[in-house]
Amino acid sequence: GIAKASLQVAELTQDHHPDRDDEKARIIASGGFISFSGVPIVNGILAVSRAIGDVSLRRYGVIAEPEMTGWLYLKPSDAFLVVASDGVFESLSSQEVCSLLQVHSR
Incomplete structure (x- = not known):
């Protein structure tokens, strides 16, 4: 058979975890808190700092806004x-x- 070359990954985004300095600052400034239960979590509920549909955490700095750093x-x-x-x-x-x-x- 013919072996295909392995594909190379090009990551286009950064993870939105609540322990990232910029994400953490926004959450804390909004009155939220970060705890740790195996992974960092916002207000003891969510392991990401940006989400679609988690409107109950919006007032604590969890936003649905994408992070755009450029185009590829x-x-x-x-x-x-x-x-x-x-x-x-x-x-x-x-x-x-x-x-x-x-x-x-x-």
């Missing part, structure tokens, strides 16, 4: 664009996700 246009040679929740990346690295996609897309 997809090229015809790009194989995948992965958009996934924190649950996927708690268990798998970006490279592992890429490898799984490559194996299961054949």
Whole structure:
């Protein structure tokens, strides 16, 4: 058989965890708090500092606003664009996700 070259990952975002200095500052300034239960969590409830649909935590600095740092246009040679929740990346690295996609897309 012909072996395909392994794909290389280009990460386009940063994780929005409540222990990131900028995210933590916003949460605390809004009256929220960060605790630790295996992972850092906002007000004892949520393990991310930005979320869609968690409106009860909005007043404590959990926002749904995306973090834009620039643009990267997809090229015809790009194989995948992965958009996934924190649950996927708690268990798998970006490279592992890429490898799984490559194996299961054949």
